Amino acid sequence: MIQRNVKISNKLGLHARPAAEFVEKANTFKSRISVEKDGKKVNAKSIIEILTLGAKYGCSIKITAEGEDEAEAVEALAKLLS
Amino acid sequence: MVGILLVSHSSKIAQGTLELVEQMTKGKVRIDIAAGTADNRLGTDAGMIKQKIEKIHSGDGVLVLVDLGSAVMSTELAIEKLDESLRSTTLIADAPFVEGAVVAALEASFGKSLEEVKKLTEDVKKYSKLG
Amino acid sequence: MVNSRELIQILTEINKKLAENKEYLTQLDSAIGDADHGINMSKGFKAVVDRISQMQDKDCGSILKTTGMTLVSTVGGASGPLYGTAFMRAGQVVGSKTELNFDDFVSLLEAALEGIKLRGKAQKGEKTIVDSLEPAVEAIKEHKKQGEAIALKRAVEAAKEGMEYTKKIIARKGRASYLGERSLGHQDPGATSCYLMLKTMVDWITENKGL
Numbered sequence: 001m002i003q004r005n006v007k008i009s010n011k012l013g014l015h016a017r018p019a020a021e022f023v024e025k026a027n028t029f030k031s032r033i034s035v036e037k038d039g040k041k042v043n044a045k046s047i048i049e050i051l052t053l054g055a056k057y058g059c060s061i062k063i064t065a066e067g068e069d070e071a072e073a074v075e076a077l078a079k080l081l082s
Numbered sequence: 083m084v085g086i087l088l089v090s091h092s093s094k095i096a097q098g099t100l101e102l103v104e105q106m107t108k109g110k111v112r113i114d115i116a117a118g119t120a121d122n123r124l125g126t127d128a129g130m131i132k133q134k135i136e137k138i139h140s141g142d143g144v145l146v147l148v149d150l151g152s153a154v155m156s157t158e159l160a161i162e163k164l165d166e167s168l169r170s171t172t173l174i175a176d177a178p179f180v181e182g183a184v185v186a187a188l189e190a191s192f193g194k195s196l197e198e199v200k201k202l203t204e205d206v207k208k209y210s211k212l213g
Numbered sequence: 214m215v216n217s218r219e220l221i222q223i224l225t226e227i228n229k230k231l232a233e234n235k236e237y238l239t240q241l242d243s244a245i246g247d248a249d250h251g252i253n254m255s256k257g258f259k260a261v262v263d264r265i266s267q268m269q270d271k272d273c274g275s276i277l278k279t280t281g282m283t284l285v286s287t288v289g290g291a292s293g294p295l296y297g298t299a300f301m302r303a304g305q306v307v308g309s310k311t312e313l314n315f316d317d318f319v320s321l322l323e324a325a326l327e328g329i330k331l332r333g334k335a336q337k338g339e340k341t342i343v344d345s346l347e348p349a350v351e352a353i354k355e356h357k358k359q360g361e362a363i364a365l366k367r368a369v370e371a372a373k374e375g376m377e378y379t380k381k382i383i384a385r386k387g388r389a390s391y392l393g394e395r396s397l398g399h400q401d402p403g404a405t406s407c408y409l410m411l412k413t414m415v416d417w418i419t420e421n422k423g424l
Binding site (some may be wrong): 091118119120121123125126127128129130139150151152155158159169 | 247249252253256261282285286287288289291292293294295298332333387388
């Protein structure tokens with residue numbers, strides 16, 4: 001299992017297009033991936049869960065991946081948000 | 083890839099929702115609309131719905147989003163009139179129109195199956211808009 | 214009782230009656246619906262008449278099915294799929310017959326009712342078309358042994374009673390159901406257009422067939 005804290009640098013936050021890109025990327029990995037914000041944990045592969053997370057620009061979220069490609073997953077997703 | 087059909091009484095609602103969705107899916111998904119009557123009144127037309135389902139069906143199925151009441155009846159009637167092969171792979175999502183369309187189109191773009199896309203779309207009802 | 218050419222005449226007469234009652238139906242629909250029933254039914258049947266006017270040499274089933282398909286695509290509101298299904302099912306039951314007798318008429322009404330109940334998922338008592346159509350079908354079957362003329366008359370009376378009864382009940386289906394108790398006291402537009410159609414059919418048969 002790999003975890004990483006990431007600060008959202010995208011002005012839009014994790015909404016609309018960036019959210020779609022994030023979820024799309026997450027779905028390319030085999031690992032189970034979750035995103036946590038203020039104690040609320042959601043499935044990174046579900047668009048509705050990511051949209052309801054309400055992650056705004058500048059806030060910090062924790063990405064957790066567990067599975068054979070967990071390292072690449074966290075790396076790729078963190079990169080998308082920076 | 084699952085196709086998405088937006089069925090609404092209003093072509094303005096359908097067009098607007100389509101625009102919103104395509105902003106996110108950028109042409110990756112086959113999405114179309116069947117809204118209003120042929121003479122541009124508010125309403126739904128089962129004949130038009132059937133034609134559109136046939137147009138966007140790729141073999142992976144079609145998920146239909148509907149707005150109010152008779153959109154469901156018109157869609158059910160349209161599905162009954164489809165060829166056997168298309169009929170069993172065309173489903174209606176019991177979900178709010180706009181939010182459902184967004185989720186359906188995105189999940190379809192991730193290559194998920196018809197049943198998965200339907201379930202995820204219907205899960206929208208569980209989430210609070212106001213967080 | 215009625216052949217293809219006459220069936221077309223009946224449907225043409227229905228178009229006329231619905232056009233005459235356009236405002237009335239719309240008014241009923243403004244109270245408890247989206248104020249378009251009269252307009253929608255009128256547009257639908259005008260298109261039907263355009264479509265079927267040249268079908269004199271076709272069988273009754275085709276005429277009825279074409280009526281149904283036309284309504285489905287031109288009415289717009291709930292009456293489209295509902296009446297559309299009704300006429301299409303009636304057409305299926307009647308098939309390639311070019312002449313309909315009384316029993317055929319009863320069968321097609323039964324099929325129409327079944328179609329509407331299935332499509333609309335409605336029962337009697339929910340303030341819909343079913344509230345005038347079901348009593349009509351029950352009456353025509355019940356009074357069949359008293360002769361065609363009486364059975365038809367009773368059917369129309371039952372439809373009228375059913376239509377008026379809708380004022381006393383709360384809507385459970387369609388746009389009106391959102392109004393709940395506020396739908397009380399208002400007559401259902403669908404039950405009304407159904408009664409008008411039945412009355413027109415029976416009046417035509419009575420006047421033109423010497424019943």
